[in-house]
Structure formats: structure tokens, C-alpha cells
Amino acid sequence: MEDKVRHIVCPYCGCLCDDILVELTDGKISGVENACTLGAHKFLDDADNRLKGPIMRKGDEWIDISYEEAIAFAVQTLSEADRPLLYGWSGCVTETQAIGAHLAELIGGVVDSTTSVCHGPSILAIQEVGHPGCTLGQVKNRADTIVYWGSNPIEAHPRHLSRYTNYADAYFLHNAFRERKVIVFDVRKTATAEIATEFVQLEQGGDYHVLSALRAIVRGREDVVPDMIAGVPKSQLIGVAELCKKAKFGALFFGVGVTMTGGKYKNIRNAIEFVDELNRHTKWTISPMRGHSNVYGSNEVFTWITGYPYAVDYARGIAFYNPGETTAVDILARKEADAALIMASDPGAHFPRACCEHLAKIPTILFDPYPSATTHLCTVQIPCAVNGIDAAGTAYRMDGIPIRTRKFLETGYPTDTSLMNEIYEQIRERKEHA
């Protein structure tokens, strides 16, 4: 039997496209419309890829265990740990993130999201100088000049250009596609650079210098700028600055190409101050290209509950926040954590070597529907329903808009929210009777 379900929300990247159509045949996903390649794979590759049930590492073997045994292991491990790390949270719903933050307080642990290895530096910069941002709807309907800096949306957020920028219709532009200008700053000629009105190729790690030069030019002090800046001719930057000043509404989007390279949050601070400078002439906004579907949600939820957006340490009984010390990579690289709960993320594939080595040594409980790189490192893996496929909840789009994801399949897998709730309640009871 075939069935078509409309208005599905794609749970892949921070765009959270909410116009996906999924075809079901005999209760399995057989077709996807409107999604990009990344989103289509998310839906189409789901079938037959999930773990059947929880698994546990015993010596050099893997054994199947029940959900009750897996939960009991998690409860015991996390209750007894001195320095538990609760990490991930960007692929699950906000309801689960909230339990994670409360659990950190209950057990005196550290709760950190994948933010610390994507746009953590952006948050540090925003805490220093503020965030002149806006929603993607404003960009779609008003922006005539778009900058992508250290970001390659054609490969990382493939529908960003068609839904919100270059290829999208705009209420306040007559012929949006012809009127819009796209400027790309990158160290290599990416697929996005190919479609740019202007492509600025800078040397790796040269972002801070180029941003400083642009600020000086926009301020009318091009006399202090040398002829070449990090591989970019001054004349090109003068042209780009003119383009930016002529914009009626400009939107700068930046990716992890700026947050990960030398300077880290100082690069972002410089980018925000460049936008600040442009706002003396016209209207400009700046926004991070958030990667995971609900990584922004983790920052919102942790802030409501703990007062801080990520890297929150409850070891002292109160919330303490010091990125560089309380961030997951630092805690693992210092071999400090004695237990880890990894929710909906894959540090095995995305963390430095030293962190993975430590995760393999300590009891690590992984919540992931699929076998991942972290599977090989963890002690117990608990498969759960996938947010946006067989589980529903709230996720935050990259511009801070909460969107309710939809459940359209019944698979029988427990949700991560119900599993975390169970773990939280059992640990709370244990503590009360201790």
C-alpha cells in the first residue's frame, strides 16, 4: 500500500526544511520529494540501518542486551561517576535536551553540546559584542546582498540558497535572482564559490586579517591597508566593501571555516564588528550557519535551565561555565571524565584522537539509532526512535525559530525522551534513598 505524507520536517541540518513529502510503501519510506541530497539520504537510508536493540561490549565481543539492562547500566554508571560528561544533544528534540540539563544538575556532571566543536566560538563572540541577527524570513524577503564566509552551503546546507537567499523569491525585490549579489569568502573554490557574483580566495587562517582590512576600508581608512592581505589584493577588497555599502539589506552568513581556524572566536568578533561598521551605511545582519538540526535548540534549552548555552559544569553544585575548561574536548583530552553519556552525536568521527582514546577507556553510553564510529568506542549503545521520522518534538532552526517535527512512522523504538526520563527518574529515586 502506498501513502504520501506532506509537510514533513527534515531532521538533518539547521535549515529544518518543513516542506518535505515522504512516500511510504508497506510502512517503509520509498520516496522523498523536495529534500536535498543530504535530507533524502537521511530518510531513504533509515530502513534496515538501525540497531535492532541495545548492545554491550564484553571484553572483545559485542552482546545483545535488553532495554531494561541498558537503562540499569546507565543508571548505575552515571550515579557512581565522579566526573560524568553528558555530551551531544544536537540531533535530539528539546524535550530530551531539557532532561539532559536537569540530569547534569542531579549527578553533578558536565552537560555540553556539539556547539563546542561547531559554533561555540560564535557564541563566545556574541557574548562579547552582541548579535545583529534576524530570521531567515527577513533575509529571504529583503536581502539583496548575501555573503557566505567560510561556509559552503551547496554541500553543507544545500537548500539554504533556494529557500532563503540566491534562488528564493523575495517580497521586496522585483526580480530577486537578478538583483541579488552573492559574495563568497573561502580558502578554496567551493561549489558555492562557483555561483558567486564575487569570490574572494584567502589564505588558510587569514580571516581575521581580511576582516580587519574590510573594517578599515569601510571606515574610510584604506590608506592603512597593505596591497595584499592574506593572499587577497587590496583592490578586490575595496570593490567588495563598495558592494556591501551599496546593499539595501545585506546578510552575512558564516560557517565553521571561521570558527575553527586560528583566532577562533576573535574571528567572529571581527566579523560582527565588520557588520557593525556596515550598519553605519546601510542595513546588515550576521548569522551562523548552524549544522545539526537542533544544535541551536541545545543552546536555548541549556540557557533557560542553567543560565549558560553549552559547556555547563555542575561539579560545584551550581552551574559553572568556562569554555576551554568545561568543554567536552578539554575534559576528555585531560582524561578527566570517568563516565560519558553521548546523545545523538558521533564524537568517534568528530573528536580529536586523544578524546576518542579516553572515551574508549571509560564507561560510555551511546544513544544513537544507527551504528556509528562511536559505536566501536562505546560500552553500551541504546538505539532510539529518530526525531522527525518515528518521534516528534521541538527543534530550533538555525535562526532561532522553533519548529515542531512530525512523526510519520510507527516502528516500536522508544524515544530518547522516554529513555532519558526513565534514567533521570531512577537516578533521582536512587539518590533519595541513598
Next chain:
Amino acid sequence: MKIRINSGRTVIQGSHVDRKNSPEYFRETSTIRLNPVDMMEIGIDDGERVKAKTDNLSIILRAVSDDTIKRGTGFLPLGPYANFLVDGTTHSTGMPDFKQTDADIEATVDTITTVGELMRQLGGVPYGR
């Protein structure tokens, strides 16, 4: 030859993040894109293997030529291979230096380790069902 390795998302890598143990993910994340002139100097053809070495660590990768890559740099899609050479230093920001790994690249005939085997080298036990 000294190469500064950059990393990032590609469509193939991104399409297989839920199948990290698939041949497609393995092939994409273990393939470094190098400037064709650098490849000539290293003495390798398209698709041949290289060893990327930092202080005490090394990893085997497949190399392909890409003329959008500047000389002296390389692009390795994000994943366990790119991060194998990254150390845990974050300069007190929480963010490691993911996109600026300086490595010595030389030709090799050694084989490339699978994701599961790579995790075994880090202390894990490959799960293969």
C-alpha cells in the same frame, strides 16, 4: 612534502553520516584532495595512496588531484581520518584546530584502515553486525 590539511563537509560525506561504516563513507573521508603540482612532486597519480605524518602519528589516505586546492594545502572531508591527526589542544576556547593540521605527505603502498579498525587503534572494539 609539508601540507596544511583543511577539512569540511562534502555531499558524499554528508549523505552517509548515518552509515559511517559504509564503503562510500570510508572512501570519501579517507580521500585527500591535493593540488596536481604537489602530487607530481610527491610522485603519485590520481587514486594512489599517501602517508600523512605529524610528530608521532601517521595515517594512510588515498590522494586525488583537485586544481581548486592551493599548493601546500590539502582538503580531507571531515571524519575520523581527518581527526586522527588532530590533537586535543583548544587554546582555552573549547575548539580544537580541526582545519589546520600540518602534516608531512609521502607516497606509500600501505593499505587504508577501515573506520572500525581505526577505532580499534584508538582502543575500541569494532562492531560488525
